[in-house]
Amino acid sequence: DVKxxxxxxxxxxxxxEKVFLECVQDMDHENMFxxxxxxxxxxxxxxxxxxxKMKEKGDIPEGYSVSREKKERFSLILESASTNxxxxxxxxxxxxxxxxxxxxxxxxxxLTVT
Amino acid sequence: GDSVTxxxxxxxLSEEAFLTINCTYTATGYPSxxxxxxxxxxxxxxxxxxxxxxxxxxxxxxxxxxxxxTTSFHLEKGSVQVSxxxxxxxxxxxxxxxxxxxxxxxxxxxxx
Numbered sequence: 001d002v003k004x005x006x007x008x009x010x011x012x013x014x015x016x017e018k019v020f021l022e023c024v025q026d027m028d029h030e031n032m033f034x035x036x037x038x039x040x041x042x043x044x045x046x047x048x049x050x051x052x053k054m055k056e057k058g059d060i061p062e063g064y065s066v067s068r069e070k071k072e073r074f075s076l077i078l079e080s081a082s083t084n085x086x087x088x089x090x091x092x093x094x095x096x097x098x099x100x101x102x103x104x105x106x107x108x109x110x111l112t113v114t
Numbered sequence: 115g116d117s118v119t120x121x122x123x124x125x126x127l128s129e130e131a132f133l134t135i136n137c138t139y140t141a142t143g144y145p146s147x148x149x150x151x152x153x154x155x156x157x158x159x160x161x162x163x164x165x166x167x168x169x170x171x172x173x174x175x176x177x178x179x180x181x182x183x184t185t186s187f188h189l190e191k192g193s194v195q196v197s198x199x200x201x202x203x204x205x206x207x208x209x210x211x212x213x214x215x216x217x218x219x220x221x222x223x224x225x226x
Contacts, residue, residue: 101207
């Protein structure tokens with residue numbers, strides 16, 4: 001079974017703090033993704049990575065950065081958290097190549113910035 | 115660009131009712147189409163998929179058929195259960211593109 005794990009289920013941070021969200025997958029997938037999920041907006045892609053040390057901006061990268069130093073781990077960084085970054089953050093992974101491959105999701109991290 | 119439009123919710127049905135959640139898409143070429151489900155407090159999991167026109171995906175009593183002529187992938191189930199209460203997302207993945215494009219999600223509540 002593919003497993004995607006996220007470091008925290010719930011997180012509360014203060015405005016201006018630097019926040020790290022960690023994601024680990026155990027299936028040797030090439031691709032990893034970070035989304036945020038907000039009511040009425042669905043899932044929006046923040047960043048994705050198709051290989052170690054490679055990254056591409058998604059639809060809403062502003063205020064975020066990412067790091068992928070090892071194939072199995074993909075980190076999302078909020079450089080200076082703001083209240084409008086309060087959201088559910090979902091990590092996903094998928095094999096590379098072939099549009100029929102699904103993405104496998106972690107359980108999500110609900111981040112509250114106060 | 116690519117887009118997915120799905121039926122707005124929330125949708126509330128009685129147990130054993132027939133379910134349809136509409137999904138239409140805009141994309142160049144012939145994308146693969148997916149339905150994901152998110153149960154309360156969990157991440158998304160794949161419910162079913164179809165990779166070419168006229169394919170039918172099915173799982174857990176749910177079905178969806180890839181209709182190229184109407185650019186649609188409507189989700190159906192003949193008799194829903196309380197355990198089907200969840201948020202359902204339609205999504206597409208264009209060939210040569212690693213990214214998924216999601217609809218906004220439809221919250222389904224089944225009452226006994």
